[in-house]
Amino acid sequence: MSDLFVSREHILQGGYFHSTLRKLQEPDTSIEPHNIMYPVFLLENVDAIQPVASLPNVNRYGLNQLIPALTDLVEKGLKSILIFGIVETLPKDPTGSSADSPFNPVVKALPILRATFPSLLIATDVCLCPYTSHGHCGVLTETGAIDHAASVKRIAEVALIYAKAGAHVVAPSDMMDNRIKAIKDALIASKLDNQVSVLSYSCKFASCMYGPFRDTMKSSPMEGDRKCYQLPPGSAGLAARAAARDVAEGADFLMVKPGLPYLDIVRQTKNQFPTHPLFIYQVSGEYAMICKSGDSSEIQNTLMETLTCMRRAGADCIITYFAPLVLSIINKK
Template identity: 40%
Template sequence: MRRRRQAPWMREMVREHRLHPSDFIWPLFICEGEGEEQPIASLRGVSRWSIDGIVERAKEAADAGIPAVALFPNTADKDRSEDAREALNPDNLVCRAVRGIKDAGIEIGVMTDVALDPYTSHGHDGLLAEDGSVDNDATVDILAAQALVQAAAGADIVAPSDMMDGRIAAIRDTLEDGGHSNTAIMAYSAKYASALYGPFRDAVGSGDRLKGDKRGYQMDPANGMEALQEVELDISEGADFVMVKPGMLYLDIVARVADTFETPVFAYMTSGEFAMIEECAAAGAGDRDTMLMEALTAFKRAGATGILSYHALEVARKLRA
């Protein structure tokens, strides 16, 4: 077997999996203002950008061959509420950012997050019932309306990340009835109640406000078969793509989904997984670029169609160099 590995050209010739700029979706964080860049302390090298900066980032992504960006807002305190009403505002941060990218004529897909945690004062992904639990059905109604508002702003893909039961069917029906039959749905189908979301919650400003935890609706990290059930349900309800989150620590789930279903499966290298690589490299425990490329290649080896990664622009540019 070593004969196949004896020279770089031979290793290149027999390589089974390759990364390409089109494998990536680049998550971007939005803040209010103009000319604003707000570095995120727990996400080394990642910032929030005001809408003018988001438009520039989208141009950079398109130039690098990245097919889509994913938008996440840091909603101002004054606009957060128990009922997450800002999520339905057609002039909220996300909708304005979508319109900004579309009005600039950038040839890139725009994906929006369908969930209430950036808009609730309590940090949960849904509305709270009297007993403090998340009310599934009341939340689904708002999520469907939120998806419609985003589609009307120009979103190409709406991505429900909330893990409520039945929300894919409700969103699909609402989009169809609202004249947005071409708006695709990327379902966060297997989203685990992970400890790896901390920096992301810092980025969208929901971490410090979270009351309790999300284990009542996000998946138990110990479960694998349940992920296949979740994916099957979302596909049956009309999801065009499915996602596993986290990705790097759940590559077994990515592989099982890819092997079981004939549908595109995406994986999210979460903020915590991003930080693992960055902080490990900063501590001198390994070569950053080598670790990063190895990790991203593992997503492809596991069967991921695409990867959501904060490293997307950097890696896409290197791949095109």
């Protein structure tokens, strides 16, 4: 076992340097603001705001529109966000070069968001699919297969740029083997390993429930699908192996995605790694279904029951587009 491997596995301070991360190390079954992470879509045009047709009450924001929206939510108790960048004028190419461009909306926004909201935990999704011309999460070979080495190299490069720009947490969502190791090594080499956490999409399944999200991000594959790197929906064994792989490579936190249909995987992963805070992503398809569950009272009841079940299954933090509603419910209580 190499010294570098031992260092990655035993770097603990990257998992509790922020007050919100420390709260996640004290699990229970309540639903408090630190148990909720809000996913936000960031546009290049800083003054733009675009409603998402398939996701009621969800918008895509330019930075100048996002800041007032977040200001209101932070005042209501919002503790953390997960940023997804959307490009409309920057080029998309086979290697996703716009992902870590200095003109990327996430790279430009991070230092401003850090300065504006000093107590807010800021996570960034790390993936190539919004920036590649082919829409896949990695670099492809000439035959259209995933080029593993090139993909992992690019993902680590992007994660490091986001870390240097100000992200507290980098969250690789591509599901490529060994990308956690590559990211951790990059953070260690830049002396950021105790200042930036790695949240691994460790158990991400090839689900039909991502449709509204992919429409929002304009990130659907041009050809084929992602079943060769995302997990088969019926495979609990692969989920356990994927989580073990990412823990061994130094992941600070794990994630199960989607949420409600995979609560057995949430419990399995929490039992497997009880010392690692566990995130669950209530994905766009789940959000859309709950929005159609009835009137506002029925939506709230369905939502809170669902979130409680996620917490009961072992989730420490729930990534949900319902974060503004959840904060309002918590504040009323």
